[in-house]
Amino acid sequence: MTRKAAIIGGGVIGGGWAARFLLNGWDVAVFDPDPQAERKIGEVLANARAALPALSDVPMPAEGRLSFAGTITEAVEGAQYIQESVSERLELKHRVFAQIQQVAPGVLIGSSTSGFKPSQLQENAADPGNIFVAHPFNPVYLLPLAEVVPSPANPPQAIEQAKEILREIGMFPLHIRKEIDAHIADRFLEAVWREALWLVKDGIATTEEIDEAIRMGFGLRWGQMGLFETYRVAGGEAGMKHFMAQFGPCLQWPWTKLTDVPEFNDELVDLIAGQSDAQSGAYTIRELERIRDSNLIGFMRALKDRNWGAGRVLREHDERRRAAFHDGEATGAPLVMAQMQVLSGWIDYNGHMTESRYLFAASETSDAFLRLIGSDMDYVASGFSYYTAESHIMHLGEAKLGDRLTGTLQVLAADEKRLHIFIRIMKGEEAVATIEQMLLHVDMKAGRTVAAGPHVLDRLIPIARAHQALPRPEAAGRFTGQRKG
Ligand SMILES: NC(=O)C1=CN([C@@H]2O[C@H](COP(=O)(O)OP(=O)(O)OC[C@H]3O[C@@H](n4cnc5c(N)ncnc54)[C@H](O)[C@@H]3O)[C@@H](O)[C@H]2O)C=CC1
Ligand SMILES: C[N+](C)(C)CC(=O)CC(=O)[O-]
Numbered sequence: 001m002t003r004k005a006a007i008i009g010g011g012v013i014g015g016g017w018a019a020r021f022l023l024n025g026w027d028v029a030v031f032d033p034d035p036q037a038e039r040k041i042g043e044v045l046a047n048a049r050a051a052l053p054a055l056s057d058v059p060m061p062a063e064g065r066l067s068f069a070g071t072i073t074e075a076v077e078g079a080q081y082i083q084e085s086v087s088e089r090l091e092l093k094h095r096v097f098a099q100i101q102q103v104a105p106g107v108l109i110g111s112s113t114s115g116f117k118p119s120q121l122q123e124n125a126a127d128p129g130n131i132f133v134a135h136p137f138n139p140v141y142l143l144p145l146a147e148v149v150p151s152p153a154n155p156p157q158a159i160e161q162a163k164e165i166l167r168e169i170g171m172f173p174l175h176i177r178k179e180i181d182a183h184i185a186d187r188f189l190e191a192v193w194r195e196a197l198w199l200v201k202d203g204i205a206t207t208e209e210i211d212e213a214i215r216m217g218f219g220l221r222w223g224q225m226g227l228f229e230t231y232r233v234a235g236g237e238a239g240m241k242h243f244m245a246q247f248g249p250c251l252q253w254p255w256t257k258l259t260d261v262p263e264f265n266d267e268l269v270d271l272i273a274g275q276s277d278a279q280s281g282a283y284t285i286r287e288l289e290r291i292r293d294s295n296l297i298g299f300m301r302a303l304k305d306r307n308w309g310a311g312r313v314l315r316e317h318d319e320r321r322r323a324a325f326h327d328g329e330a331t332g333a334p335l336v337m338a339q340m341q342v343l344s345g346w347i348d349y350n351g352h353m354t355e356s357r358y359l360f361a362a363s364e365t366s367d368a369f370l371r372l373i374g375s376d377m378d379y380v381a382s383g384f385s386y387y388t389a390e391s392h393i394m395h396l397g398e399a400k401l402g403d404r405l406t407g408t409l410q411v412l413a414a415d416e417k418r419l420h421i422f423i424r425i426m427k428g429e430e431a432v433a434t435i436e437q438m439l440l441h442v443d444m445k446a447g448r449t450v451a452a453g454p455h456v457l458d459r460l461i462p463i464a465r466a467h468q469a470l471p472r473p474e475a476a477g478r479f480t481g482q483r484k485g
Contacts, residue, residue: 002027002064006079006104008072008096009086010037012044013112016140017083018066019048023141024169025061030068031075038068043286048141051293053404054341055142055300055314057364058321072096076104081165083134085112093121101126108162110134110148114186117179118151128153132162135183136171139289142296144172144313147183170317172310194261200272201262207275223299224309294344307377322372334424334470335463337368338407342399353399353432359391362423362435365407369421373459375452384453386419386439394475397432399425405432412476414464416451417441422473434475 005021007014010032018028018041030041045066053060069075076082082100086092093111100109109131111121122128133149146166150159163173176183182190199205205213221230228240235243262268280288303311340361348354366388370376375386399405406426413420419439424431441452452460 003081004029004064004079006031006069006076006082008032008075008082008084008100009112010034010041011085011087012138013136013140014083014085015041015044016048016138017085017112017136019045019052019141020169020171022064022066023048023052023060025064026169027064028066029075029077029079030066031070031072032068041066044141047286047289047293048139050290050341050402051139051297052141053339054297054343055304056318056321057338057340057368058318060339061321072099073103076100076107079104079107081162082107082109083112084109088114088116090116090120094124097121097125097131101130106130108132108158108165110146110162112136115182117181118149118154119179122151122153129155129158132159133176133179133183134162134166134173135186137185139293139296142293142300144170144310145185146171146173147176147185148173149176149179149183151179167316168320170313172313197262197268197272198260200275201268206279207272208279211279224303226309297343298345322368334408334410334467335369335372336406337366337372337409338364340364340405340407342401342403342405344401347401351400353403355393355395358393358395358425358433358435361405361407361425361433362391362393362437363388365409365423365425366421366437366439368407369409373463374456379453379456380444383443383445384450385442385444386452387442388437389440390438392436392478392480394434394478395432396434397427397430399427399432403427410470410473411460411464411467412436412472414460416457417449419460422476424473434473436473436476436478 002025004027005017007018007021007028007030010018010030011034014030014032018030021028022045030037034040082104084093084096084100086096093113093116097109100107105127107130111118111131111133112135113121113133114135116133118131118133121133122131125131128151132151132154133147135147135149137143137145148159148163148166150156159175163175166173174184180187196207196210199210200207218230225233231243231247232240235241235246283291300310300314303309304314305311307315338361342353342357346353346357370386375384379385404427408424408426410422410424411419412422417440419441421437421439423435423437425433425435440449441456442448443450451457
């Protein structure tokens with residue numbers, strides 16, 4: 001059953017929420033009085049469509065239906081979840097909650113607020129227990145974090161339900177146990193922001209130099225290990241205790257101005273904005289968004305390969321959808337096992353997807369199938385795995401930058417040791433390549449083929465039997481140079 005989310009406020013953040021819900025199969029109704037809202041959300045959605053699927057190895061659900069409502073009442077009608085993302089003004093947020101709760105009592109309302117505490121949002125509300133903070137990070141359609149902040153007025157089961165909805169759309173709900181102004185992440189970012197403003201104001205560094213200091217060094221570390229794990233490593237073999245003993249006392253030194261705020265006047269704004277224009281003004285904001293998104297995709301995919309940090313969340317999201325998706329796996333149709341998007345690094349000098357990426361696409365597809373039948377990382381850690389013994393790729397069409405590809409898999413034959421598969425790399429209805437492979441089940445320690453474990457065979461054999469009913473692909477068993485027909 002398709003579910004509906006209402007997004008109240010369709011700016012930078014509301015647009016990101018709308019895209020995340022839509023691409024995860026929810027219908028979305030947006031209310032925003034800005035006459036430009038539809039155009040802006042359309043542009044955010046175009047970026048999201050080009051980006052989010054590239055993080056997924058499981059087919060995304062069919063996109064939900066997007067509508068623009070003329071009133072809050074119309075937007076929230078029939079919604080199972082409401083996300084408020086109006087401008088950061090408390091009295092405006094109160095007004096919006098009052099209107100929502102008049103017509104949608106009992107529905108969960110997450111607020112995107114960066115700074116207000118849930119108890120402030122709940123003041124004078126008809127139903128305070130359903131209003132809580134769900135603070136996302138830009139771009140909402142790619143970054144998994146949502147800080148979920150309840151107040152004592154929120155029943156724990158309402159918060160658990162909200163967290164479950166956020167997980168369903170691929171987010172990482174971080175439950176903040178105690179409400180404070182600006183939650184965790186913005187409190188932290190504000191300290192960094194304040195120092196950066198001082199550095200520019202005092203003429204120590206330009207906006208560009210500060211960005212280089214972050215992106216060439218500690219920003220990369222933070223993105224994969226955060227602060228404490230990074231410093232633990234920096235303590236050397238003695239770890240965190242040594243790190244604290246060595247660097248802790250430095251906090252007493254007058255390095256920072258953390259408690260002091262630079263005067264926020266036109267001069268400071270012009271200084272920062274001028275330097276920022278000089279640094280990045282050659283790009284439009286949409287261009288910068290696309291650069292940011294494709295960098296994030298590369299980074300997050302690397303983390304996904306390592307099942308680490310944000311990459312772990314991506315894998316868990318795939319697993320959820322895979323579980324729902326493979327309910328009918330032995331029904332006798334090629335299995336849709338992987339979904340990919342052609343990224344810029346995949347393009348060769350001929351302007352289309354380079355040949356090695358077809359084998360990559362095939363291994364994404366067969367790896368997903370192996371996980372499905374229980375030959376997963378735990379199985380590999382136990383010393384058993386499938387090795388590919390032979391591959392035959394046929395190139396039938398062209399895949400271009402941004403194309404969405406699907407990897408389907410048909411089992412041609414399987415026994416205790418052998419797995420003979422036929423993979424199609426599909427661009428819509430067209431197969432751009434087929435890859436026929438023979439895999440052998442191996443005892444990795446002994447370095448020889450052995451029968452697969454019973455739990456693997458219990459899953460594999462019924463699928464192989466069901467696939468016997470499928471027409472044998474014409475290309476199966478072809479050899480290089482063979483004439484067609
Ligand atoms: N921009 C950011 O980096 C982040 C912002 N946030 C939070 O998200 C919320 C929204 O911020 P942005 O999207 O950045 O602002 P924005 O200015 O891009 O969007 C706010 C939108 O609210 C709309 N709006 C105003 N009154 C409304 C009403 N009565 N009903 C419906 N819509 C109304 C405006 O027309 C505008 O489109 C704020 O609470 C902010 O603190 C959270 C995370 C990051
Ligand atoms: C600047 N900001 C406080 C609105 C930023 C956030 O709330 C989170 C983010 O995306 O950095």
